[in-house]
Amino acid sequence: MLDVLITHWNYFIVVFLMMIGLFIVISSMNLVKKLVGLNLFQTSVFLFYISLGKISGGTAPIIVAKADAPILYSNPLPHVLILTAIVVGVATTALGLALVLRIKASFDSIEEDAILSEKRNIRRRSLL
Amino acid sequence: MISFASEYALEHAPALIIVVPLLLAVVAALCPARMGYMLALVASAISALLACLQMQVMAGLPTDYRVSYHLGGWTPPWGIEFAVDSTAALVVLVIAVMGFIATISSKQLFLREVDGSNYNRVYGAWLLAFAGLLGLVMTADAFNLFVFFEISSLASVTLVAMGSGVDKRALVAAFNYLLIGAIGAIFYVIGAGFCYAMTGTLNMLDLGVRLPQVASQVPVYIGFGFMVTGVMVKAAVFPMHFWLAPSYGYAPMAVTVLLASVATKAALYVLIRIFMTIFGGIDVLPQLILQWALIPLALMAMLLGTILAIYERDVKVMLAQSSVAQIGYIVLGFGVGTLAGLQAGFIHIVNHAMIKGGMFIGLGGLVLAMAGQTRPSPTRIDRLAGLGWRMPITASAFLICGLSLIGVPLTAGFISKFYLVSAVISAGYWQIAALVLLSSALSVIYLWRLVEVMWFAPPEKNKGARLPESPLIYLPLWALALANLWFGIDAGLVVDLSYRAAAALMGAG
Incomplete structure (x- = not known):
């Protein structure tokens, strides 16, 4: 068990972060905190990919001219993928924050229970 | 000259279908507001035309033929590949044509709901969502799929949030849609990461070849579980369907037309792609999950969606709940x-796009005429009282689509149900066939209530006075209604193309 923990420590960190992130998204009442949780969740996946690309003993994947011996590189592909995923993550966060701003302006709160009770009020009024 | 141009266009069709709306989305966002609609119309028309041409070419080729387009000239296992086989060609055709029809009707539908000065940005997001959904279907790269997922879902969230001009609850619906969509997409990426770790490839065909070689390893199945769960969230398959009704309900009507007719279809296509192409080579587990997990979920969706629709008083939400049930039929x-x-699943993908697209356009037309008179919630069912007589052109086409939704003979919906039930019976599940029929029978309840209100209830005021009807709404609506009738009487085309789509998937798996 301890073996696994030591050789796969990166994955344990990833899963730990992932669960914290998902837990915050589900349990937090505050919309901004939900977004923070989502970011944590996303970032843990980024770490997962990046640690996949690491080859033990491998160096940064930059071609150096006139190398004498063959050089062991880390796998660059996961890095490139995550570069894309980071852009997606930024866009998601930006859109989420923009929505939170609009929600704050129209509901006067970013707490989920306040928003829910306001929604119930609107519903009651529309049924009259 | 013309043949050269068309040949060139066909050769590059897989890329052009996406690139045109993607580029014009940026152009639309930067142009003056009044040009947004024209640009969206042009972009979606070009995509629809290319998709039709592509389908025409594909239909003349053997079923297992596969067009492979190498973006940037990088060869497949390394570069990103767009692949169009008979399956993708069919779904692309549905999305492109329905997207075009939704775009035509969108101008009138946006009129009351969205501030005119925002049209350029709205149509920018519209085209992004459209291009993202098309890309989702054509890409053959598992990670690229995630990017298209997010392009379409972020643009859809923006569009849903535009409903806040009418009802501020749209903002909350959009926020929840964003969170759930993002979590679904990340689940998918985790799954793709596991598959990549096990095989070192992200190309779907390559994954399909390499995954069986490592099929004894646990991470393959973890990856499978994450990918399927993530896509099921996006496709609104039963336990993950709860985001659908609020986002469809609060979105502007034009956006509901687009999302309801095409958005979940693309995700359903990805779902079956994962089962048949990526994990198709692995014998036991994916097939077991397909039968023992998806069939019960589909049945729950069918019954629960229908029952929720029966108890719903808002027509727009009612039709959204019925979409949950219809997704159940496809998944079944x-x-x-x-x-x-x-084949039955693909037939219903085509038919449901026509049915729900038509119903939401029709509902939009009815509500639009009433919007000035009955704020704040014009989609409540009693607001439609007597509209059958006051807006006969729109309402009759709406009714035809509604009959098709139930599955009345001589409509496209009947063909869907017929093929679904016979497929289920020939696989030996006659009890499930009975449940399909039960759910269809239950759907009569909520649709009959609409008929009753629209034709047999006295209108609230101005009894009998005709309301203005817009050709930009009833022309696309009647096109869809006639398509529902046509494909209900002569279903040959849809049945053929769906057979080819199914055969291509089975061949790959």
């Missing part, structure tokens, strides 16, 4: 897993 067809089952 896929879950049966035989050639006939897959």
Whole structure:
């Protein structure tokens, strides 16, 4: 068990972060905190990919001219993928924050229970 | 000259279908507001035309033919590949044509709901969502799929949030849609990461070849679980369907037309792709999940969606709940897993796009005429009282689509149900066939209530006075209604193309 923990420590960190992130998204009442949780969740996946690309003993994947011996590189592909995923993550966060701003302006709160009770009020009024 | 141009266009069709709306989305966002509609119309028309041409070419080729387009000239296992086989060609055709029809009707539908000065940005997001959904279907790269997922879902969230001009609850619906969509997409990426770790490739065909070689390893199945769960969230398959009704309900009507007719279809296509192409080579587990997990979920969706629709008083939300049930039918067809089952699933993908697209356009037309008179919630069912007589052109086409939704003979919906039930029975599940029929029978309840209110209830005021009807709404609506009738009487085309789509998937798996 301890073996696994030591050789796969990166994955344990990833899963730990992932669960914290998902837990915050589900349990937090505050919309901004939900977004923070989502970011944590996303970032843990980024770490997962990046640690996949690491080859033990491998160096940064930059071609150096006139190398004498063959050089062991880390796998660059996961890095490139995550570069894309980071852009997606930024866009998601930006859109989420923009929505939170609009929600704050129209509901006067970013707490989920306040928003829910306001929604119930609107519903009651529309049924009259 | 013309043949050269068309040949060139066909050769590059897989890329052009996406690139045109993607580029014009940026152009639309930067142009003056009044040009947004024209640009969206042009972009979606070009995509629809290319998709039709592509389908025409594909239909003349053997079923297992596969167009492979190498973006940037990088060859497949390394570069990103766009692949169009008979399956993708069919779904692309549905999305492009329905997207075009939704775009035509969108101008009138946006009129009351969205501030005119925002049209350029709205249509920018509109085209992004459209291009993202098309890309989702054509890409053959598992990670690229995630990017298209997010392009379409972020743009859809923006569009849903535009409903805040009418009802501020749209903002909350959009926020929840964003969170759930993002979590679904990340689940998918985790799954793709596991598959990549096990095989070192992200190309779907390559994954399909390499995954069986490592099929004894646990991470493959973890990856499978994450990918399927993530896509099921996006496709609104039963336990993950709860985001659908609020986002469809609060979105502007034009956006509901687009999302309801095409958005979940693309995700359903990805779902079956994962089962048949990526994990198709692995014998036991994916097939077991397909039957023993997806069929029960599909049944729950069918019954629960229908029952929720019966108890719903808001027509727009009612039709959204009925979409949950209809997604259940499609997933049921896929879950049966035989050639006939897959074919039934694809037939219903085509038919449901026509049915729900038509119904939401029709509802939009009805509500638009009433919007000035009955704020704040014009989609409540009693607001439609007597509209059958006051807006006969729109309402009659709406009714035809509604009959098709139930599955009345001589409509496209009947063909869907017929093929689904016979596929289910020939696979040996006659009890499930009975449940399909039960759910269809239950759907009569909520649709009959609409008929009753629209034709037999006295209108609230101005009894009998005709309301203005817009050709930009009733022309696309009647096109869809006539398509529903046409494909209900002569279903040959849809049945053929769906058979080819199913056969191509089975061949790959």
